[in-house]
Amino acid sequence: MSEKPENAPEHCPGTESQDAGKANACAGCPNQQICASGEAKGKDPGIELVKQRLVDVKNKLMILSGKGGVGKSSLTNLISRTFAHVNVNQNFGVLDIDICGPSQPRMFGVLGEQVHQSGSGWSPVFIEENLSLMSIGFLLDSPDDAIIWRGPKKNGMIRQFLSEVNWESLDYLIIDSPPGTSDEHLSVSTYISSCDGKFGAVLISTPQEVSLLDVRKQISFCKKMNIPIIGVIENMSTFICPKCTTESKIFPNNSKDVNSTEQMCKDMDVNFLGQIPLDPRLTRCCDEGKNFIIEHEDSPTVIVLKEIVAKIDKYFNA
Incomplete structure (x- = not known):
């Protein structure tokens, strides 16, 4: 039987097959070019490079969403800032692999850096003493x-970010991914799952059924790729007026009695x-690159964020 690469797609023909790297199932796989050229017997050499580079990165957290516009990048920013604010003695890194839409440099207030x-690789940009960021946005002449880019070039850049950035010792590497289930997700899951330490994903949704439909697909993707799912966050669940604290539902659920995301x-x-x-106020802080966690520490959003971050931390330290 033809040997299959680690974390191969469901219908992978195997490295010894004549269709290796050429079958429909190979599309988007980070091993595709290696298999097609016959240079490797089932394993991308980049996997070992990533494993060596991330040997001192304890936990890897991937933020996913089934569709765009649900606030995935904003929540990546908030989760990482909350982690760094609550755990001042730990070190955190954020990797922005949304190659075509890098938004973290602006949200962190380091646009233009x-x-x-x-000799030790690329140095990430430091936001706080214990929080750093790497994004392709830093490599562009203009925002x-x-x-x-086509898939292979995206995959190559992701491999570089994981294997050539000098992250040093991190308690958490938090990865902001593009929406959907595409090349970038296949690459990251292949590389990260081969590393030591814990790996898990948090999925972001909004209350509408059209958003939940895509989250279901994302959950199926994670299960097929053996990506551990920490849980789902419902973003934009309600609007709380900053002045009168009145709560309103912007995106009502199908049922008045049952929360659709929770169900x-x-x-x-x-x-x-x-x-x-x-x-x-969150949108304003993201646009201006300010730390919402510090600027509005009394916000109900910050209170809930701290509870969610505690649950994520509990998963990794169980």
């Missing part, structure tokens, strides 16, 4: 530049981590 390269989690046997209310 440049990364430096030395308005469009990145028009979906029960149906698909995944954890429901909590609901993040909508706060207009």
Whole structure:
């Protein structure tokens, strides 16, 4: 029987097959070019490079969403800032692999910064003393530049970020991914799952059924790729007025009695981590690169975020 690469797609023909790297199932696989060229027997050499580079990274957390516009990047920013704020004696890194839409440099207030390269690799940009960021946004001449790349080039850049960035010792590497289930997700899951330490994913949704439909697909993707699912966060669940604290539902559920996201989690046997209310001050902070966790520490959003981060931390330290 033809040997299959580690974490291969469901219908992988195997490295010894004449269709290796050429079958429909090979599309988007980070091992595709290696298999097609016959250079390797089932394993991308980049996997070992990533494993060596991330040997001192204890936990890897991937933030996913089934569709765009649900606040995945905003919550990546908030979760990482909350982690760094609550755990000042730990070190955190954020990797922005949304190659075509890198938004973390602006949200962290470091737009226009440049990364430096030395003998030990690329140095990430430090946001706080215990929080650093790497994004392709730092490598562009202008934030308005469009990145028009096919899958293999995206995969190569992700491999570089994981194997050539000098993350040093991290308690958490938090990965902001693009929406959907595409090349970037296949690459990261292949590389990260081969590393030591714990790996898990948090999925972001909004209350509408159209969003939950895509989250179900994302859950199925994670299960097929053996990506551990920590749980689902419902973003923009309600709007709480900053002045009068009146709560309103912007995206009402199908049922008045049952939370649709929570019910979906029960149906698909995944954890429901909590609901993040909508706060207009958050958008302003993200646009201006300010730390919402410090600027508005009394916000209901921050209170819920700290509870969710505690649940994520409990998973990794169980």
